[in-house]
Amino acid sequence: SYLRAALIEAGVNLPMLASDGAFLAATIDESNGTAEGMYVSAFAPSPQNVADAQWIEAYQAVEYRDPDTYSVNGYVAMQVLSEGIREADSLEMERITNALRGNAISTLLGDLRFNGNGDLTDPGIWIYQIRDSEFQQVEQ
Known part of the structure; x- marks a missing residue:
């Protein structure tokens, strides 16, 4: 600036x-x-552009504030982690990471996939004005 x-x-x-x-x-x-x-x-995208009113209301009930930009990223991170734990049926890091690699994970941002190194295969960048x-x- x-x-x-x-x-x-x-x-x-x-x-x-x-x-x-x-x-x-x-x-x-x-x-x-x-x-x-x-x-x-x-x-991160604006929460209003990817989440519905029900998600925003549920977020407000837990956080007692409006979701801001990085709220979506935090939520998606927990979606990915919980799916990895569920798929691995374990809390062991290696089993979780193996469960996440190559599989599509349905999230608030759409389906996410991770490669063999654990990187997103199609990371997003959003532009603001x-x-x-x-x-x-x-x-x-």
Whole structure:
């Protein structure tokens, strides 16, 4: 956001894409209005774009707050872990990881698959734009 502010102040008003490191309230709060229109990548979608009203209501009942961006990632991580435990019928790490590799796991983000190294086979990146001093997910 400091680079963006310096560019705007120098009269350079070009589209800018920042990494997930700029996906912070401080990017907006400390930009003196210059972050408006800037794009930011993130490793999580907006909960409102992937979850239904029932999921959001259940989340609020447990957390006593609205879900934010990384709430989806935490939920999906638990979905994956619980499915691995169920499939492995064990709490042993090796059995769980073997159960997860190569199998499709149904999650809030859709089906996820992990390769032999344990990496996602098709990781997602979401793009946000700062509009009205808020991160708004860009439709893909």
